Amino acid sequence: MKSNFVITKNVKKFHLGIDHINHKLKGVERMLLVTGEPGLGKTDAAIHYCAQNGAVLIRTLQLMTGPWLLRKIVEELGASPARRISEAFDQVIDLQKNRPRTIVLDEVDRFCEKTEILETIRDIHDVCHCPIVFIGEEMADKKLMRYRRLYRRFVEVVRFEKLDRDDVGKFIGELSEVRFETDAAERAANETDGKISDIVTLIHRAETVARTNKAAAVGVKELWKN
Amino acid sequence: MEKLRIVGKAIFEDGIDKDGNFVDRFFTLDQLIDITGLSRTEIRRIMEKLSRENLVIEVAKKPGYLLLKNPLPWPDGNGRPPLAITYRVRNKEKLTQRIKPRQKENTAQDRMWSVIRNKTKVDGLFQVRDLVVLGEVKRENARWYLKQLRRAGIVKPSRDGGPGVTWTLLKDTGPRRPAIEKPTRGRGEGGKP
Numbered sequence: 001m002k003s004n005f006v007i008t009k010n011v012k013k014f015h016l017g018i019d020h021i022n023h024k025l026k027g028v029e030r031m032l033l034v035t036g037e038p039g040l041g042k043t044d045a046a047i048h049y050c051a052q053n054g055a056v057l058i059r060t061l062q063l064m065t066g067p068w069l070l071r072k073i074v075e076e077l078g079a080s081p082a083r084r085i086s087e088a089f090d091q092v093i094d095l096q097k098n099r100p101r102t103i104v105l106d107e108v109d110r111f112c113e114k115t116e117i118l119e120t121i122r123d124i125h126d127v128c129h130c131p132i133v134f135i136g137e138e139m140a141d142k143k144l145m146r147y148r149r150l151y152r153r154f155v156e157v158v159r160f161e162k163l164d165r166d167d168v169g170k171f172i173g174e175l176s177e178v179r180f181e182t183d184a185a186e187r188a189a190n191e192t193d194g195k196i197s198d199i200v201t202l203i204h205r206a207e208t209v210a211r212t213n214k215a216a217a218v219g220v221k222e223l224w225k226n
Numbered sequence: 227m228e229k230l231r232i233v234g235k236a237i238f239e240d241g242i243d244k245d246g247n248f249v250d251r252f253f254t255l256d257q258l259i260d261i262t263g264l265s266r267t268e269i270r271r272i273m274e275k276l277s278r279e280n281l282v283i284e285v286a287k288k289p290g291y292l293l294l295k296n297p298l299p300w301p302d303g304n305g306r307p308p309l310a311i312t313y314r315v316r317n318k319e320k321l322t323q324r325i326k327p328r329q330k331e332n333t334a335q336d337r338m339w340s341v342i343r344n345k346t347k348v349d350g351l352f353q354v355r356d357l358v359v360l361g362e363v364k365r366e367n368a369r370w371y372l373k374q375l376r377r378a379g380i381v382k383p384s385r386d387g388g389p390g391v392t393w394t395l396l397k398d399t400g401p402r403r404p405a406i407e408k409p410t411r412g413r414g415e416g417g418k419p
């Protein structure tokens with residue numbers, strides 16, 4: 001299998017959303033919410049974005065508290081967190097002022113119930129004016145909707161959808177070492193239900209079949225014998 | 227080490243008191259020559275560069291043979307006499323920044339390091355493929371980088387070789403990528419015989 005990062009429609013939407021919050025306008029909010037079912041590549045898109053743009057990714061944990069998150073942010077921004085919470089907050093502001101970076105928070109469902117954390121993030125956003133991206137499961141936007149003050153700061157809600165027929169075709173075309181016949185590609189789109197992990201498994205299977213048969217392309221017959 | 231860094235280190239060494247604190251004191255060209263062992267011309271060139279950058283300031287300059295204490299030799303009186311120059315640190319913070327080893331930013335290694343840390347946060351482990359796909363680097367570069375990190379004891383593979391090897395991050399040194407020493411070439415320790 002080839003090693004490429006496939007730019008699907010979801011990834012395009014994700015990048016477009018981040019472009020929308022990376023502006024220099026005063027008084028305009030800079031928060032983005034990304035939601036979607038598991039296995040659609042939200043976290044991988046975020047890791048890719050962080051690696052290419054020097055953004056900061058923080059994976060939130062169930063037991064996390066406000067001060068814990070604050071210290072984590074300071075660490076990720078490249079400083080040693082201060083003992084006092086007030087000083088840690090000042091550190092975040094100073095670090096962001098010196099070198100503004102996008103903060104990406106993964107698994108935000110974990111703290112949808114924790115007002116302390118949500119308010120801390122809102123404070124950081126309001127004081128530093130730094131872009132903040134929330135990534136959560138498909139119900140994250142419903143859960144966050146209860147906090148109206150926070151929710152109104154989301155410039156956009158990006159929903160990761162299951163890969164459609166075009167995306168599956170693109171995915172197979174860019175990753176597979178063997179060519180899929182038209183019927184096989186169509187059936188792959190139906191069978192995998194647009195889930196990346198299933199498509200990757202199918203590509204592996206197709207490559208094994210092609211190697212065994214010494215063929216350059218695979219069709220429905222070879223891939224779905226049973 | 228770069229000559230500028232050697233001189234910078236000498237400036238700070240010379241200005242450190244008994245308690246290890248930097249005292250904002252004066253230093254002379256000849257003191258730097260004694261400490262570093264570099265030639266007068268080399269040090270003058272470096273000090274001129276630092277003066278232009280407003281990091282040090284030249285406070286006194288006179289022919290060396292006029293010094294009352296330890297006058298500088300002026301063989302046969304030919305040519306220009308060596309100058310005794312006294313300097314003072316103008317901006318300690320900026321000078322520290324200037325002489326400390328700098329890392330380039332947003333390099334392929336930075337991207338790979340970011341992927342290693344973030345993948346570890348999410349899944350607990352990572353593969354070479356993750357570095358290639360998410361860091362957008364060549365497979366050879368990713369393998370070389372992992373080899374260096376493995377030698378430094380920062381990452382560990384699940385097994386010695388073969389397909390599907392997973393890697394674990396043992397030492398997270400923070401968001402800045404760890405400095406990797408370049409491998410030595412030729413004869414010597416660690417090099418090819």
